[in-house]
Amino acid sequence: MSNTTDWAIHTDQLTKNFGQQVAVGDLSLSVPRGSVFGFLGPNGSGKTTTIRMLLGLASASSGSITVLGHEIPQHLEQALPKVGALVEGPAFYPYLSGYKNLLRMDAADRFSDAPSRHGRVQAALARVGLTNAAEKKAGNYSLGMKQRLGLANALLKPRDLLILDEPTNGLDPQGTREVRNLIRSLAGEGITIFLSSHLLSEIEQLCSDVAVMSEGKLVAHGSLDDLRSQADTRLVVEVDDTARAITLLAAHNIVDPIVADHTITATVPPSIDQAAINQALVAQGIRVNKLVVEQPSLEDYFVGLTGEGFEVAR
Numbered sequence: 001m002s003n004t005t006d007w008a009i010h011t012d013q014l015t016k017n018f019g020q021q022v023a024v025g026d027l028s029l030s031v032p033r034g035s036v037f038g039f040l041g042p043n044g045s046g047k048t049t050t051i052r053m054l055l056g057l058a059s060a061s062s063g064s065i066t067v068l069g070h071e072i073p074q075h076l077e078q079a080l081p082k083v084g085a086l087v088e089g090p091a092f093y094p095y096l097s098g099y100k101n102l103l104r105m106d107a108a109d110r111f112s113d114a115p116s117r118h119g120r121v122q123a124a125l126a127r128v129g130l131t132n133a134a135e136k137k138a139g140n141y142s143l144g145m146k147q148r149l150g151l152a153n154a155l156l157k158p159r160d161l162l163i164l165d166e167p168t169n170g171l172d173p174q175g176t177r178e179v180r181n182l183i184r185s186l187a188g189e190g191i192t193i194f195l196s197s198h199l200l201s202e203i204e205q206l207c208s209d210v211a212v213m214s215e216g217k218l219v220a221h222g223s224l225d226d227l228r229s230q231a232d233t234r235l236v237v238e239v240d241d242t243a244r245a246i247t248l249l250a251a252h253n254i255v256d257p258i259v260a261d262h263t264i265t266a267t268v269p270p271s272i273d274q275a276a277i278n279q280a281l282v283a284q285g286i287r288v289n290k291l292v293v294e295q296p297s298l299e300d301y302f303v304g305l306t307g308e309g310f311e312v313a314r
């Protein structure tokens, strides 16, 4: 696909600086239409900043954006009616009920149809499981209920694209499951869904495609299957004579080993013939105490890409 209109979201070298800090740097992203696309990255990696630019809520320092084929921010007005969004900390009137908040939100949207308003608000509340709490003041909603109300707001009208920033943030396990099911059913209707998360497990359960951010940079982009196949397969062998084993492994095109005591670890192709390697070592009189091929989890790979540690990068 070469034309930017073929993509639900397309960015080219999108950059956002806050003073000296590059919050998003040279981000080139292509989100296929009809996909459930995961935007994954640890806290502070630039997800919300990117989403705010996609929605015209923040201006880019440089680079370009198209959403549903419309240039942003130049043609925001054409794109927005077809885009539902949930962005970090949605703002509601605390003294109004959830129901009244949605009525107001819809009324403030000049593209929306007034006669159908009441029905659409009711339907959106039902869809996110807030019917019973519809008359309660939004200010008294729990975090998860506020999140649901934000989702309901995104669903007030038929959409081609939903942009959801951490949609399950603050939800209990039950609520998380419900929102996940809701996202699946929306995807089943053909709506493109772009959702951010700092949780790999969330993305794995929902998404076909993924972009991984680290410190404002894109570090991986593609289908989850592609990503899985990029995670290195490793051979781990424990032998009595590591020097001779390394020579033999090299003869089998297994190079750049890491040696610790009697254990050798090396990256190998996933198609490696474990038994043949074992046999070759033993045939040379090398004693093999252990020989395993490890397929690291996507989690290991993700941590490898984004770095580990409790401290945020900056």
Ligand SMILES: Nc1ncnc2c1ncn2[C@@H]1O[C@H](COP(=O)(O)OP(=O)(O)OP(=O)(O)O)[C@@H](O)[C@H]1O
Pocket (backbone or CB within 6 Å): 018, 023, 041, 042, 043, 044, 045, 046, 047, 048, 049, 050, 198, 314
């Ligand atoms: N208005 C702002 N002024 C200055 N710095 C900002 C501003 N907004 C965001 N940043 C910085 O940009 C970086 C990226 O923030 P962003 O909110 O996009 O991260 P995130 O990936 O959404 O993180 P989280 O998972 O915690 O929501 C952070 O270092 C943040 O401090």
Ligand SMILES: [Mg+2]
Pocket (backbone or CB within 6 Å): 047, 048, 049, 088, 165
């Ligand atoms: Mg965020």
